[in-house]
Amino acid sequence: MKTSELITRLTKLDIQLQVNGDKLKINSPKGILTTKLRLEISEKKEEIIAFLREKYSGDICGSSAYKSQHMSPGTIGRLIGGNSSSIKQSPIIDPLIMAKNLTVTFKPLPKDFQNEAIQQFREQLELKLREAGVRVEPWLDATREADIIIDIPFSNHQIRFKKKAVKLNVNAVITVERKESVAQKIKYFIAEGFYRAYSRFVWGKRKISAARITQLLGWALDHAMVEDPTNTQTIVLTDFNERFNDPNLGYQEKIPMGVEILLATQSQIAVGVGREKVSILNMNLSDSIYSREQMDRFVTYSLIPKIYVPILPLPISRFQVGVFDVEKSVYTEKLVEFGKRIEPTGLLPAGFKLASTLKSKAQKDFIDWIVDGRTGVSYGFVAYGEKPQYHGQKEVSLQEWQCFSSVEGLNFHEVRQNNQGRWYVKTILGTETKFKQVPDVWFVSARSGSKKTNLDPKRDILRVGLIQGQFILQLPKEIDIKTTDIKPSYDIFVMAAIVLGASLYMPKLIEKNGLPMFHFHGYPSFEWFNPGEYIAGVKNPSLPCGTYESGVLNFLAMHDLAMQHGDNVKLASITEPDHGTNIITSDLEYLLARLTSGIQNQQIELGGKHLDSLTKKVRSK
Numbered sequence: 001m002k003t004s005e006l007i008t009r010l011t012k013l014d015i016q017l018q019v020n021g022d023k024l025k026i027n028s029p030k031g032i033l034t035t036k037l038r039l040e041i042s043e044k045k046e047e048i049i050a051f052l053r054e055k056y057s058g059d060i061c062g063s064s065a066y067k068s069q070h071m072s073p074g075t076i077g078r079l080i081g082g083n084s085s086s087i088k089q090s091p092i093i094d095p096l097i098m099a100k101n102l103t104v105t106f107k108p109l110p111k112d113f114q115n116e117a118i119q120q121f122r123e124q125l126e127l128k129l130r131e132a133g134v135r136v137e138p139w140l141d142a143t144r145e146a147d148i149i150i151d152i153p154f155s156n157h158q159i160r161f162k163k164k165a166v167k168l169n170v171n172a173v174i175t176v177e178r179k180e181s182v183a184q185k186i187k188y189f190i191a192e193g194f195y196r197a198y199s200r201f202v203w204g205k206r207k208i209s210a211a212r213i214t215q216l217l218g219w220a221l222d223h224a225m226v227e228d229p230t231n232t233q234t235i236v237l238t239d240f241n242e243r244f245n246d247p248n249l250g251y252q253e254k255i256p257m258g259v260e261i262l263l264a265t266q267s268q269i270a271v272g273v274g275r276e277k278v279s280i281l282n283m284n285l286s287d288s289i290y291s292r293e294q295m296d297r298f299v300t301y302s303l304i305p306k307i308y309v310p311i312l313p314l315p316i317s318r319f320q321v322g323v324f325d326v327e328k329s330v331y332t333e334k335l336v337e338f339g340k341r342i343e344p345t346g347l348l349p350a351g352f353k354l355a356s357t358l359k360s361k362a363q364k365d366f367i368d369w370i371v372d373g374r375t376g377v378s379y380g381f382v383a384y385g386e387k388p389q390y391h392g393q394k395e396v397s398l399q400e401w402q403c404f405s406s407v408e409g410l411n412f413h414e415v416r417q418n419n420q421g422r423w424y425v426k427t428i429l430g431t432e433t434k435f436k437q438v439p440d441v442w443f444v445s446a447r448s449g450s451k452k453t454n455l456d457p458k459r460d461i462l463r464v465g466l467i468q469g470q471f472i473l474q475l476p477k478e479i480d481i482k483t484t485d486i487k488p489s490y491d492i493f494v495m496a497a498i499v500l501g502a503s504l505y506m507p508k509l510i511e512k513n514g515l516p517m518f519h520f521h522g523y524p525s526f527e528w529f530n531p532g533e534y535i536a537g538v539k540n541p542s543l544p545c546g547t548y549e550s551g552v553l554n555f556l557a558m559h560d561l562a563m564q565h566g567d568n569v570k571l572a573s574i575t576e577p578d579h580g581t582n583i584i585t586s587d588l589e590y591l592l593a594r595l596t597s598g599i600q601n602q603q604i605e606l607g608g609k610h611l612d613s614l615t616k617k618v619r620s621k
Contacts, residue, residue: 003047006040011130017048018100018133024049070428070559073552075414079425079438080497080551081318081471091549093556095300095541098308099133105142105166107175118176118237121273125174125237128299142170146227150198166226172307173226177238177265196361233310235303236267240274245287251521251606252349255379258285269306283311284545285379285521286578288608302578305541309549313448313490319464319473326457326476331444331514335384336455338516338588339446343453345595347520347606348380350451380580381445381491382452385499385515388439388507391422401426401435423468427504429562440467441499443517448487462488466496491519493551498574498584501558508567509586516588518595521580523610524573526617528603530594532570536561538618542578550576577611 010017015037016027024045026033041048074090082091092098106126109119130136146165149158166173226232243249244257258281261270272279278290280302290298326332342348396404396418404416407423415425415438423438442465446452450460458476465472471492479486489495498517502510509515529535536557543550557574571594574582585591598604 003044003051006044007048007051007131008127010037010041011127016130016133017052071414071425072411075411075425076497076552076555077548078410078469079415080493080500080555081466081469082493082548082551091552092308093541093549093552095304095308096133098541099129099300099304102171102304102307103135103137103142103169104129104172104174104307105137105139105170107173108139109176110178113176115176115239117275118239118273121278122174122176122237124295125299128295129304132300132304134304137170142166142173146225163225166232168227168231170226170232172233172235172269174235174237177236192360199361230310230312233268233307234266235269235271235307236265237271237273238265240272240277240279244281245272245277245279245289247607247609251287254287254607255285255349258287268310269303271303280306280578282306282544284579286542286580286608288542288578288611300541302542305543305549306578309543309547311490311544311547313546314471314488314492316473316487319471319488322472322474323477323479324463324474326461329444329463331384331386332457332461332463334514334516334588335382335444335446335461336457338384338518339382339452339455341588341592342382342518342595345599345604347518347522347595347599347604348378348382348452349521349606350378378449378452380452380520381489381495381517382519383443383445383489383495383517385495385502385510385517386442386444387511387514388441388499388503390437390439392418392420392437394437394439396424396435396437398433398435425504429505429559429566436504438468438500439503440465441496441503442466443495443499443515445489445492445495448489459486462486464488464492464496466500471496489546491546491550493548494519494546494554494582497551497555498558498582501555502584505558505562506567506569506572509569509572509584512586513588515584515586516591518583518591519580520583520606522604522606523575523581523608523614524598525603525610526614528594528598528601529573530571532568533573533594534561534565534569534571535573535575535614535618537575538577538615540575540577543576545576545579550579554582575611575614577615578608 007017013028013032015029015033018025018027024041026041072090073093077091092101106122109122113119126136143164143166145162147160147162149160226234238261241257241261244254244261261281262268262283268282270281272281276292278292278295278298280286280288280290280298288302290302339348400418401416401424404418404424406412407415407417413426415423417423424435425438427434427436442463444461444463446455447460447462455461458478461476463474465474473488475486495517499510499515502515537553540553540557543553553576554574558572561569561572571583571585571591574584576582583591583595585594595604604610
């Protein structure tokens, strides 16, 4: 029997194999691993280890995000603002470790389901998830009968019913798209009417959790009800949408189509299944396509990271909130100009207002809870990093470093503090080790959902500080946060990581005129890059926008660029697969000229057109 056939057979028996150094770890349900199977595994142990290493470790070991870690992900996470009780562990950036921390379940197929392509893909997907180390929980074990109690307004009566609910520990429910029957439409129409009345007369203006909204509608929902919608994502397998995935269709046209697909399937992730191709769609609205032969990469590098890290914005509660005077901020002026001058490129498409997209009040309230009160969605960001602020010596000697004390919660070998409480970090670039102060960094950015190409400085711009791992949010002084929609961008972690990374590793980029940062939902071609312009991040796993883990990967990308090119980077491009590109440079005029040239020569486009060729050429170097 071939090694691959043996591994497939073991996977179908729910026997999981993990390589740890030269050892092969076996996890098996009780009574499944027979003496005969043990003997077969023992005889092929070396072949199994080699097979698993080749299959899953090649890209990871070759990824810039993993091979040059001079600093632990936990330390980086703390430095870029991950100092919060809501973040209970160090960031995980290896998809195979993510997989071992995930539990998913497959909802049984409808009795009349006849889509053969999706059925076959569903079986293959379950197998690949198990092979990667994901725990696939049987449906009956992943759900429980939940008692739903609803108080009837203006009476002492209650409605009680039972509904099968997915348990808290399950990270994703994988199901198939189901055609909505007339009876189902009537049920949901009645449920929506009841919800409107209930929210008006019982809840009033109180903000209700997404879980409670789901409970109230539970009796009318055809898909699985989940106990915690912020932790358990719904993944729907649907037909491959040729129109949405047409490379000749403009990205601006794809935005409403993508949103409609997610709303129609009532999912956080929609996987389009064709005979030869697979697409994956979430609120990042990427149009990435994988061939069926790329199934391992699709599961490991695209699907697993998206399950592990749901798209959730940083709530205002994570910031120390204050005010600033926009008229005295030179960087606010620069950001407004930046936005206006980027408009002709077409790389910042107009977003949309959630209220105009969502017709159901229940859907609006559910999304409002998830997005922390944001009223709109936009794609891309503009931001401007300010010059870093130092207090005391920028660098210290080894002897001084050795006299410094530890910082609570941080690795003593990586970060220490002086007598004044200033943090210093050990930086390693090639053979050179330096001990640098962690500066206070600030940047201005557009608020979430704003029109980035026409910013009003008095209502659209925020100033964010990162001071020794703590976020500070400053709003225009005329703004009342209780009545105005002025929420931070989803990409705060990424912006903070880039600004801090530039300050520590490539100070020439930021210390003269500040650092313009541009993110768009597309990619440059490999041919676009000129001498002095460099790319990083192509081999990274596909994480959703602005997550804690994305910030760590962007910080590592800044370090890797400095490792390879020193402080002589004219322009840096950091790829976020299935999401887009971050471009930074010290010179705004240069950035605008290069973007314009890329558009004119069709070397920069929105959407995923250039990602595949860019990835192949970077890997071949």
